[in-house]
Amino acid sequence: MVQIDLSGKVVLVLGGSRGIGEGIVRVLCSAGAVVVFTHTGKRENRTRIAALLDEIAQQGGRAEEAAVDAADPAGTAELAALVADRHGKIDGLVCNAGRNLARPVEQIDPEVWAENIELNLGSAFYGIQAVLPHMIKARFGRIVLVGSTAVFDGGSGAIDYVAAKAGMSGLMAYICRNYARGGITANIIHPSAIETELLMVRYADPDKKSRLLAEIPAGRLGKPEDIAGLAAFLLSSWGDYICGQQLVADGGRTLFNR
Numbered sequence: 010m011v012q013i014d015l016s017g018k019v020v021l022v023l024g025g026s027r028g029i030g031e032g033i034v035r036v037l038c039s040a041g042a043v044v045v046f047t048h049t050g051k052r053e054n055r056t057r058i059a060a061l062l063d064e065i066a067q068q069g070g071r072a073e074e075a076a077v078d079a080a081d082p083a084g085t086a087e088l089a090a091l092v093a094d095r096h097g098k099i100d101g102l103v104c105n106a107g108r109n110l111a112r113p114v115e116q117i118d119p120e121v122w123a124e125n126i127e128l129n130l131g132s133a134f135y136g137i138q139a140v141l142p143h144m145i146k147a148r149f150g151r152i153v154l155v156g157s158t159a160v161f162d163g164g165s166g167a168i169d170y171v172a173a174k175a176g177m178s179g180l181m182a183y184i185c186r187n188y189a190r191g192g193i194t195a196n197i198i199h200p201s202a203i204e205t206e207l208l209m210v211r212y213a214d215p216d217k218k219s220r221l222l223a224e225i226p227a228g229r230l231g232k233p234e235d236i237a238g239l240a241a242f243l244l245s246s247w248g249d250y251i252c253g254q255q256l257v258a259d260g261g262r263t264l265f266n267r
């Protein structure tokens with residue numbers, strides 16, 4: 010039987026406590042990986058994170074959490090060192106932490122711009138920089154970035170968000186060109202409308218939500234698992250020959266709305 014087998018793999022997921030990231034954590038654990046995921050450390054999330062860890066443990070999986078701001082390079086490097094020390098290696102990195110605060114260009118002052126670029130793009134760079142020494146040493150690494158189809162159609166959120174997500178493709182290309190011969194690959198998954206808190210905040214209005222649904226040929230919003238399965242595939246041996254790709258998982262929305 011064909012399976013996605015991640016047993017023995019150690020994967021760091023940046024932003025894994027909710028939504029797509031949580032889905033990725035669940036799927037990677039169920040495929041046998043040891044997963045360390047980060048979150049912001051908000052007090053109100055504690056119970057939910059504890060329940061997630063509990064559920065994974067009860068299913069025989071292994072996950073650990075860490076409150077590390079994804080926009081903190083030193084904290085991210087420290088965490089990577091700790092993971093490598095505790096588990097002996099880091100096979101995979103998933104850069105998923107992100108935020109899209111919809112507002113027009115006129116409302117974005119330099120501080121807001123810098124802050125959102127830092128979270129949406131800086132976090133991926135800091136993650137890559139933190140895991141790379143460990144991957145280089147092992148001559149093996151799988152990097153999966155979570156972008157957005159907004160890079161193809163502009164999206165309906167914020168310009169800083171689209172710019173940051175487009176920048177992630179540059180990170181990916183650079184890694185492939187310079188590190189693939191050393192066994193390290195990078196790919197980017199572009200989701201569109203995935204049913205998570207980040208999306209629902211923007212589509213709380215039922216009319217707006219049905220207009221969104223009408224744009225999706227698949228006839229439904231995406232689920233975190235739709236992205237998680239793809240991430241697991243890329244992190245597994247099935248993804249060994251996939252490098253430098255932009256994979257769109259959007260139920261057909263981007264093509265349909267060109």
Ligand SMILES: NC(=O)c1ccc[n+]([C@@H]2O[C@H](COP(=O)([O-])OP(=O)(O)OC[C@H]3O[C@@H](n4cnc5c(N)ncnc54)[C@H](OP(=O)(O)O)[C@@H]3O)[C@@H](O)[C@H]2O)c1
Pocket residue numbers: 023024025026027028029030031047048049050051054077078079080105106107108109128155156157158199200201202203204205206207208
């Ligand atoms: N949902 C969509 O339709 C959609 C579409 C295209 C792209 N995406 C991308 O997919 C990714 C996940 O989106 P989502 O919808 O799952 O978002 P979400 O539900 O808001 O979850 C975001 C995750 O990132 C974590 N995070 C946010 N800021 C962080 C920080 N500064 N440091 C550490 N962790 C942080 C959050 O942790 P806390 O729980 O602690 O806040 C949470 O685990 C994002 O990069 C987003 O841009 C989503």
